[in-house]
Amino acid sequence: MTFWKKFFDNTSMFDRFGNINVVSSLKEVILVKHLENRGKKVDIYLTTDKNINLYELEQLCDSVGWVRRPLKKIKAAIDHSFITVCLFYRTGEKKKLVGFARATSDTVFNATIWDVVVHPDFQRKGLGKILIDQVVLQLRGADITTITLFADPQVVSFYRNLGFVTDPDGVKGMFWYPR
Amino acid sequence: MTFWKKFFDNTSMFDRFGNINVVSSLKEVILVKHLENRGKKVDIYLTTDKNINLYELEQLCDSVGWVRRPLKKIKAAIDHSFITVCLFYRTGEKKKLVGFARATSDTVFNATIWDVVVHPDFQRKGLGKILIDQVVLQLRGADITTITLFADPQVVSFYRNLGFVTDPDGVKGMFWYPR
Numbered sequence: 001m002t003f004w005k006k007f008f009d010n011t012s013m014f015d016r017f018g019n020i021n022v023v024s025s026l027k028e029v030i031l032v033k034h035l036e037n038r039g040k041k042v043d044i045y046l047t048t049d050k051n052i053n054l055y056e057l058e059q060l061c062d063s064v065g066w067v068r069r070p071l072k073k074i075k076a077a078i079d080h081s082f083i084t085v086c087l088f089y090r091t092g093e094k095k096k097l098v099g100f101a102r103a104t105s106d107t108v109f110n111a112t113i114w115d116v117v118v119h120p121d122f123q124r125k126g127l128g129k130i131l132i133d134q135v136v137l138q139l140r141g142a143d144i145t146t147i148t149l150f151a152d153p154q155v156v157s158f159y160r161n162l163g164f165v166t167d168p169d170g171v172k173g174m175f176w177y178p179r
Numbered sequence: 180m181t182f183w184k185k186f187f188d189n190t191s192m193f194d195r196f197g198n199i200n201v202v203s204s205l206k207e208v209i210l211v212k213h214l215e216n217r218g219k220k221v222d223i224y225l226t227t228d229k230n231i232n233l234y235e236l237e238q239l240c241d242s243v244g245w246v247r248r249p250l251k252k253i254k255a256a257i258d259h260s261f262i263t264v265c266l267f268y269r270t271g272e273k274k275k276l277v278g279f280a281r282a283t284s285d286t287v288f289n290a291t292i293w294d295v296v297v298h299p300d301f302q303r304k305g306l307g308k309i310l311i312d313q314v315v316l317q318l319r320g321a322d323i324t325t326i327t328l329f330a331d332p333q334v335v336s337f338y339r340n341l342g343f344v345t346d347p348d349g350v351k352g353m354f355w356y357p358r
Binding site: 069073076077078080081102104105106107108109110112114136146147148149150151152153156159160162163164165166167168169170171172173174175176177178179 | 248252255256259260281283284285286287288289291293315325326327328329330331332335338339341342343344345346347348349350351352353354355356357358
């Protein structure tokens, strides 16, 4: 049993990364952070359940100015992601989505993290770190060794602080462009 | 119907990229190149069929000095890849695998190309270009817009010649490393 596997056999709460806890089942929801938002106390929860309200996700992406994408395609992308992580808080009977990240993977060797987003009202409160730490923990728990992402310039240092390295041994991220 | 989609509705041979032809069905095998190997004429065929002999693939990876990986995991990685492309030639009743590439994807937005390999006896003959062009064509045919890869320093210019760009708008490829 590997170091990481061991964590996942333990269903208890877990705080190796400070506030973060490992979600050990797909449907589990865990409390990851107490915050204040506009003077009100807010408990932030995390889930890897893929049953995501697509309209809520669209609103979250709108809040950071992303170009809108067809919901049908977003649904397909979620279905074909190895993992999704959602952060939300409860307001009355409703949930409010405030963070999201997902990763594609071949399930055994390589993974790539995409679509990392935190609502502007909740940025600079450690939620991005919670999202990424959870994605990494889940991928490591599946023994996936190559965990990659493509970072915009303004978030390179954010990811560096979370253990990501740019261009290791000169390996370059590349994008295909139509000629 | 998009520009690319149109290609895939056409099952005839196709040479927009010189020697390359589009594989329009998963089981189709097409002739992509006439070569000479050690004085003998060799016809190179391409297929996107995922029914791959894992021992042959292992031998191919051995030939370029890659670290061996468990066949069971390689099988899982192939099963969970969006596309695989194989190049081979026929020798009597047998096939000899000489090239391979695969891509993971969320099936709609993003893809990442992994494990691009050409047997040393067949390098510098245009087979790498045939592999990558085919992967790109298939991904574009599925309307996937973000096609990425991570290139070792010695193959960055190879991929650049095929339309890939490093660090567009400062976007950096990053890898997670255990601390």
